Amino acid sequence: MHHRISDGVHNNVHNSVHHDTRNDLRNDIRNDIRKGVRNGMPARDLGTQDWQRPWSDDAGGACVEVKKLADGRVAVRQSTDPDGPALVFTPYEMTSFLAGVKAGEADFLLPDF
Known part of the structure; x- marks a missing residue:
């Protein structure tokens, strides 16, 4: 069970880094839209x-x-x-x-x- 938890943690950390990059880009685009870049x-x-x-x-x-x-x-x-x-x-x-x-x-x- 401990092994599965650590795998899950590793996968969640890896996935969150990937998602954070995409989320950062989306947030940048949303901020630019609010500033008028559209x-x-x-x-x-x-x-x-x-x-x-x-x-x-x-x-x-x-x-x-x-x-x-x-x-x-x-x-x-x-x-x-x-x-x-x-x-x-x-x-x-x-x-x-x-x-x-x-x-x-x-x-x-x-x-x-």
């Missing part, structure tokens, strides 16, 4: 610094700009509308999106030339 917010409210253009169109005009936020989330905005809405993605959402794009899962969005 999906669809005006991009200008995230500041003008640190926006990057990882890709752009051939004409160099319309680009998607991204900004990594302090809590690890990523904000995305349209360069031609820097005051417009920002989409805010969690690290997991961004990782999943990029993996899908790399795997060709978004190819249906491309125009047929």
Whole structure:
């Protein structure tokens, strides 16, 4: 019985560390939401610094700009509308999106030339 209790304690400690990390991220996101960082917010409210253009169109005009936020989330905005809405993605959402794009899962969005 003692052995089972110690296994349970070990598992609970291990699981609580893993859950604490996820809970910390959730709490950070909730705190940012209370401060106004949310999906669809005006991009200008995230500041003008640190926006990057990882890709752009051939004409160099319309680009998607991204900004990594302090809590690890990523904000995305349209360069031609820097005051417009920002989409805010969690690290997991961004990782999943990029993996899908790399795997060709978004190819249906491309125009047929």
